[in-house]
Amino acid sequence: MRRLYHQPFDPLSRKIRLLLAEKKLECTCVVEPVWERRETFLALNPAGEVPVLVEPEGRPIWDDVAICEYLEEVYPLVNLLGTNADQRAEVRRLIAWFDKKFAAEVSKNLVGEKISKRFIAGATPNSSAIRAGKQNVHYHLDYIGYLTEQRNWLAGTELSLADITAAAHISCVDYLGDIPWKDHPGAHDWYARFKSRPCMRDILQDSVSGVQAARHYADLDF
Amino acid sequence: MRRLYHQPFDPLSRKIRLLLAEKKLECTCVVEPVWERRETFLALNPAGEVPVLVEPEGRPIWDDVAICEYLEEVYPLVNLLGTNADQRAEVRRLIAWFDKKFAAEVSKNLVGEKISKRFIAGATPNSSAIRAGKQNVHYHLDYIGYLTEQRNWLAGTELSLADITAAAHISCVDYLGDIPWKDHPGAHDWYARFKSRPCMRDILQDSVSGVQAARHYADLDF
Numbered sequence: 001m002r003r004l005y006h007q008p009f010d011p012l013s014r015k016i017r018l019l020l021a022e023k024k025l026e027c028t029c030v031v032e033p034v035w036e037r038r039e040t041f042l043a044l045n046p047a048g049e050v051p052v053l054v055e056p057e058g059r060p061i062w063d064d065v066a067i068c069e070y071l072e073e074v075y076p077l078v079n080l081l082g083t084n085a086d087q088r089a090e091v092r093r094l095i096a097w098f099d100k101k102f103a104a105e106v107s108k109n110l111v112g113e114k115i116s117k118r119f120i121a122g123a124t125p126n127s128s129a130i131r132a133g134k135q136n137v138h139y140h141l142d143y144i145g146y147l148t149e150q151r152n153w154l155a156g157t158e159l160s161l162a163d164i165t166a167a168a169h170i171s172c173v174d175y176l177g178d179i180p181w182k183d184h185p186g187a188h189d190w191y192a193r194f195k196s197r198p199c200m201r202d203i204l205q206d207s208v209s210g211v212q213a214a215r216h217y218a219d220l221d222f
Numbered sequence: 223m224r225r226l227y228h229q230p231f232d233p234l235s236r237k238i239r240l241l242l243a244e245k246k247l248e249c250t251c252v253v254e255p256v257w258e259r260r261e262t263f264l265a266l267n268p269a270g271e272v273p274v275l276v277e278p279e280g281r282p283i284w285d286d287v288a289i290c291e292y293l294e295e296v297y298p299l300v301n302l303l304g305t306n307a308d309q310r311a312e313v314r315r316l317i318a319w320f321d322k323k324f325a326a327e328v329s330k331n332l333v334g335e336k337i338s339k340r341f342i343a344g345a346t347p348n349s350s351a352i353r354a355g356k357q358n359v360h361y362h363l364d365y366i367g368y369l370t371e372q373r374n375w376l377a378g379t380e381l382s383l384a385d386i387t388a389a390a391h392i393s394c395v396d397y398l399g400d401i402p403w404k405d406h407p408g409a410h411d412w413y414a415r416f417k418s419r420p421c422m423r424d425i426l427q428d429s430v431s432g433v434q435a436a437r438h439y440a441d442l443d444f
């Protein structure tokens with residue numbers, strides 16, 4: 001059986017879980033406490049980070065980019081990168097937008113401070129980072145609204161890894177109740193469509209001890 | 223003519239310059255002062271970051287991952303990603319190693335503190351970050367030595383984007399004289415082979431005002 005080593009509130013791991021589900025590829029998901037630096041995990045990935053995908057009788061694959069490209073190459077039936085080089089460039093641009101820009105400006109400041117830091121002994125949330133994250137998120141939700149005014153999904157007519165990547169980040173922040181949906185109807189409509197997809201079912205059941213999910217987190221009608 | 227918007231000491235930009243040169247693709251390189259947030263550049267890439275590649279009559283492509291994958295798809299004659307999905311996963315794993323791990327542990331601490339900060343008004347180098355970078359680099363040079371004991375190039379028999387990515391980072395740090403070559407003969411031999419490739423010629427002529435290049439920086443016999 002295929003195995004994915006992951007962290008439930010790591011957006012890069014969520015991206016892979018969503019991608020596997022969209023491609024209807026079965027997988028055993030193993031939560032890896034990366035901060036313990038377990039020797040058996042370091043033998044799989046000397047970088048010590050998740051997500052790591054292990055195919056039956058295959059070599060472990062890290063990082064998220066390598067896993068996505070691998071799954072697209074080996075299981076192309078459900079295509080999530082686009083059908084020509086220009087389309088794929090646009091999908092990958094938006095993946096970078098969320099995995100680099102949204103990650104640094106929003107996810108790190110909110111999910112990093114409020115969830116990830118719980119697993120680091122002695123670490124306390126930085127309130128000015130949290131404030132910055134709450135402010136920055138507006139700009140990104142506006143950008144989603146702007147894109148979906150012109151396109152059916154973020155990168156074009158078809159659902160793509162751009163939507164999956166955006167939803168991976170936004171769903172983590174939404175667990176915390178930090179997405180101001182009322183101010184961003186365009187982004188809300190896009191997320192409502194994505195949230196109702198079967199690939200989101202597992203994600204919407206995630207929880208972390210000590211941090212309660214926002215009331216609407218798993219609600220399809222939010 | 224193809225144009226690349228870049229920063230000379232940004233390892234992600236150097237990676238693209240090296241890739242273009244290995245593929246023998248001509249390109250006009252334009253240094254973009256990203257900190258000025260020029261409107262015409264933001265129109266090309268709303269994320270405001272380099273590298274951005276603009277093909278003749280093509281849409282601008284950002285980020286480095288999107289550019290690399292695009293160039294591999296559209297100009298496959300010189301293959302730098304590998305010939306099957308497993309090989310490509312290994313190449314991409316090592317790209318991530320250098321662009322994420324080496325970048326965070328070494329490049330950011332040394333190139334970021336000593337060069338990039340010169341362009342930010344009022345910023346001063348953080349000496350403890352510099353100390354950490356100088357310490358961390360040993361582990362990565364050991365890893366290069368370990369890999370090249372078993373393989374001709376970092377990811378296997380053939381030169382790949384893994385070597386290009388590693389050299390992009392290491393050449394920036396080497397400009398500063400912060401690569402302890404004498405302690406790492408395996409990494410030294412690998413870099414000596416890479417450094418003598420024609421793709422490195424431009425890179426070895428880069429300079430930044432106020433920071434002198436290490437004496438051996440452009441020397442092929444170092």
